[in-house]
Amino acid sequence: MERFDINILGCGSATPTLQHHPSSQVINVREKLFMIDCGEGTQLQFRKSRLRFGRLNRIFISHLHGDHCFGIIGLISTLALLGRTGDMYIHAHADLENILKPLINYFCKDNPFNVIFAPFDPTLNEVIYEDRSIKVSTIPLIHRVPCAGFLFQEQETNAHLIADMIQFHNIPIKELANIKKGADFVKEDGTVIPNKMLTRPADQARSYAYCSDTAYNEKIVPIIENVDVLYHEATFGEDNIHRTIKTGHSTAKQAAQIAKLANVKKLILGHFSARYTDNTSLLEEAKSIFPNTILANEGLCEKL
Amino acid sequence: MERFDINILGCGSATPTLQHHPSSQVINVREKLFMIDCGEGTQLQFRKSRLRFGRLNRIFISHLHGDHCFGIIGLISTLALLGRTGDMYIHAHADLENILKPLINYFCKDNPFNVIFAPFDPTLNEVIYEDRSIKVSTIPLIHRVPCAGFLFQEQETNAHLIADMIQFHNIPIKELANIKKGADFVKEDGTVIPNKMLTRPADQARSYAYCSDTAYNEKIVPIIENVDVLYHEATFGEDNIHRTIKTGHSTAKQAAQIAKLANVKKLILGHFSARYTDNTSLLEEAKSIFPNTILANEGLCEKL
Numbered sequence: 001m002e003r004f005d006i007n008i009l010g011c012g013s014a015t016p017t018l019q020h021h022p023s024s025q026v027i028n029v030r031e032k033l034f035m036i037d038c039g040e041g042t043q044l045q046f047r048k049s050r051l052r053f054g055r056l057n058r059i060f061i062s063h064l065h066g067d068h069c070f071g072i073i074g075l076i077s078t079l080a081l082l083g084r085t086g087d088m089y090i091h092a093h094a095d096l097e098n099i100l101k102p103l104i105n106y107f108c109k110d111n112p113f114n115v116i117f118a119p120f121d122p123t124l125n126e127v128i129y130e131d132r133s134i135k136v137s138t139i140p141l142i143h144r145v146p147c148a149g150f151l152f153q154e155q156e157t158n159a160h161l162i163a164d165m166i167q168f169h170n171i172p173i174k175e176l177a178n179i180k181k182g183a184d185f186v187k188e189d190g191t192v193i194p195n196k197m198l199t200r201p202a203d204q205a206r207s208y209a210y211c212s213d214t215a216y217n218e219k220i221v222p223i224i225e226n227v228d229v230l231y232h233e234a235t236f237g238e239d240n241i242h243r244t245i246k247t248g249h250s251t252a253k254q255a256a257q258i259a260k261l262a263n264v265k266k267l268i269l270g271h272f273s274a275r276y277t278d279n280t281s282l283l284e285e286a287k288s289i290f291p292n293t294i295l296a297n298e299g300l301c302e303k304l
Numbered sequence: 305m306e307r308f309d310i311n312i313l314g315c316g317s318a319t320p321t322l323q324h325h326p327s328s329q330v331i332n333v334r335e336k337l338f339m340i341d342c343g344e345g346t347q348l349q350f351r352k353s354r355l356r357f358g359r360l361n362r363i364f365i366s367h368l369h370g371d372h373c374f375g376i377i378g379l380i381s382t383l384a385l386l387g388r389t390g391d392m393y394i395h396a397h398a399d400l401e402n403i404l405k406p407l408i409n410y411f412c413k414d415n416p417f418n419v420i421f422a423p424f425d426p427t428l429n430e431v432i433y434e435d436r437s438i439k440v441s442t443i444p445l446i447h448r449v450p451c452a453g454f455l456f457q458e459q460e461t462n463a464h465l466i467a468d469m470i471q472f473h474n475i476p477i478k479e480l481a482n483i484k485k486g487a488d489f490v491k492e493d494g495t496v497i498p499n500k501m502l503t504r505p506a507d508q509a510r511s512y513a514y515c516s517d518t519a520y521n522e523k524i525v526p527i528i529e530n531v532d533v534l535y536h537e538a539t540f541g542e543d544n545i546h547r548t549i550k551t552g553h554s555t556a557k558q559a560a561q562i563a564k565l566a567n568v569k570k571l572i573l574g575h576f577s578a579r580y581t582d583n584t585s586l587l588e589e590a591k592s593i594f595p596n597t598i599l600a601n602e603g604l605c606e607k608l
Contacts, residue, residue, distance in 0.1 A: 015385050016348050016378075040378040041345040044320050066381045066411050074320075074344040077370045081319050099410055106403055107370050 002030045002133075004154060004206050004304040006229060009045035010037075011270035011296035013235050013249075014067045020272055021045055021298055022067035023212060025231070026056075027152055029134045035059045036150055036210050042071035043078050045298065053082050058129060060136065061092035062212060063122070063147035069096065073103045080111040087114045091128050091136075093146055094119035122148035125223050130155075139223050141214035143248040149211040151223060159199035169193055206304045209264070212271045215244055216254040221262045228304045230264040231296065233271035234282050240273070249273075252282035256289035270296035306334045306437075308458060308510050308608040310533060313349035314341075315574035315600035317517075317539050317553075318371045324576055325349055325602055326371035327516060329535070330360075331456055333438045339363045340454055340514050346375035347382050349602065357386050362433060364440065365396035366516060367426070367451035373400065377407045384415040391418045395432050395440075397450055398423035426452035429527050434459075443527050445518035447552040453515040455527060463503035473497055510608040513568070516575045519548055520558040525566045532608045534568040535600065537575035538586050544577070553577075556586035560593035574600035 005028040012020025022039025026046065033055045035042075046053065056079070061069050069092070076088065090096065097117035104115055120128045120138055123146070129136040132155060139149035158180035166176070171185055179185060185193040209224040212233035224230055235249035244250060250258075252269055259267040267290050272279050279295050286293040294302075309332040316324025326343025330350065337359045339346075350357065360383070365373050373396070380392065394400065401421035408419055424432045424442055427450070433440040436459060443453035462484035470480070475489055483489060489497040513528040516537035528534055539553035548554060554562075556573055563571040571594050576583050583599050590597040598606075 015382060016351070018348075018351060021348075040375065041348060044322075044325075044345060047320065047322060064410070066378060070378045070381075071344065074370060074374045077374075078319060095410070099406060102403060102406060106368070106399070 006302040008296045008300040015274040017274045032057045037068040038071040039067045040070040043075040059090045085112045089116045091118045122146040142217045143213045152208040154205040157202045159202045215248045224262045227264045229266045231268045234269040235273045252286040256286035259290040267293040310606040312600045312604040319578040321578045336361045341372040342375040343371045344374040347379040363394045389416045393420045395422045426450040446521045447517045456512040458509040461506045463506045519552045528566045531568045533570045535572045538573035539577045556590040560590035563594040571597040572600050
């Protein structure tokens with residue numbers, strides 16, 4: 001199966017700690033890298049992860065709090081030092097352009113590439129990026145500032161050819177594209193070789209949802225239903241549930257409730273408050289509702 | 305002797321590596337902390353160093369390249385989260401205010417303290433800050449953009465009273481301040497107790513010079529003459545001397561030449577290019593000219 005990995009670069013919250021870095025992750029879809037959020041120090045975490053800067057394709061920013069975007073300017077500068085020439089698209093709330101443009105103009109005026117801002121409306125659930133491999137949509141979240149999560153859906157792929165059968169029936173190369181798409185093969189004598197003899201079914205399209213930062217919000221359930229992996233913030237435990245409304249965050253248990261309602265396959269908890277030096281209590285809370293839960297951690301690479 | 309420490313938080317150059325963080329250091333003068341430069345990730349290095357955020361007094365920025373200032377906004381945000389209320393002064397080139405103000409206005413609008421920009425002219429050698437303990441002056445450097453180093457000079461202190469002698473001569477408290485400043489004591493019967501009987505000499509005022517980033521520049525020699533410790537950039541070794549002019553940097557040997565000409569007591573090399581995975585060759589080059597040289601390293605605490 002082709003690569004679809006979630007690499008966690010940072011899963012802490014606003015105050016950086018010695019345990020966790022601020023939010024950032026890199027989705028590797030068939031060796032094309034998509035970054036979600038970019039807190040301070042992300043470029044160093046990227047380097048540590050041994051991901052390749054040259055493969056970084058686009059950046060998606062959930063919302064404009066510092067722990068989700070203060071690393072952008074440093075990353076952009078470093079990409080320039082490393083000789084990047086391809087334009088870099090940043091999908092974010094429209095305000096980001098006003099904030100970052102003066103910095104880019106001052107510090108990166110000799111950059112060999114452009115930074116192109118692609119604003120989205122975080123109140124909508126709509127496709128904001130699409131290519132042959134992947135489709136990215138926004139997930140409206142409830143936070144103190146406008147905020148959207150991201151749904152990464154793999155595009156439907158073609159069936160796999162069964163090489164032995166293709167050879168056996170001596171099928172010409174020009175027919176293969178059609179067969180991959182489901183066509184039968186008709187021999188010169190009129191014999192029909194049905195498609196299912198020539199192909200194995202396509203891999204099932206995979207999907208990943210990133211929901212951070214957000215208060216408990218059942219409205220996202222239909223959007224993220226049945227995803228393979230859900231990353232949901234779990235800033236607090238039940239001991240701090242009174243903080244969730246004012247701060248626009250969730251508890252681990254609430255994250256698990258969303259995972260259960262949405263019938264996702266696996267839940268990753270993240271965005272841990274600095275008050276927890278050990279996150280296992282959060283894990284236990286979530287597991288009591290949704291057993292297939294793991295904790296995010298810097299360096300985690302979750303393969304879908 | 306009262307504390308005068310140099311804490312190295314980062315001594316790498318523009319491209320962050322897994323060896324070195326971008327430039328930042330904290331000068332601890334009698335438990336008052338002064339930061340010099342603030343590259344991305346400085347707040348995390350600060351936390352690692354176990355220095356106390358609450359004691360951070362002022363920030364001095366040598367020049368406006370990203371590896372010397374991209375960490376300011378994150379640090380300011382964190383200081384606010386930690387509840388700082390005292391204003392924060394940032395001494396830097398005048399452009400910094402234009403660059404940072406929009407960020408501060410957007411991300412830190414509820415900050416419980418003000419950030420006050422104190423611009424300086426990097427072409428001049430002048431005092432830009434002074435208190436009872438320390439005097440900070442600019443050192444004009446040669447770089448690709450306007451750039452100044454900083455000279456930290458401890459203020460002259462008073463002589464130390466010899467407690468036994470003060471007691472023996474039964475000297476009233478109100479006389480002590482004058483005696484510390486050098487006065488003799490005259491007893492009621494007219495006997496003069498000379499000051500040198502009552503005091504030990506004051507500690508010698510110490511001094512530290514930070515010179516980064518800079519090309520080789522003998523003009524700084526009279527300014528930094530006889531300092532206890534000189535931190536001088538050594539981005540390159542002699543193998544890359546051809547890069548120094550265009551980039552406005554120095555070799556380790558050039559740093560040592562400046563140290564020798566200025567008759568400093570000790571030289572710390574820093575701002576190492578990412579091309580050197582091991583800096584011992586730079587150390588050897590410098591030592592051949594100026595033996596009392598050490599390499600900066602993250603976590604180094606040099607006590608003056």
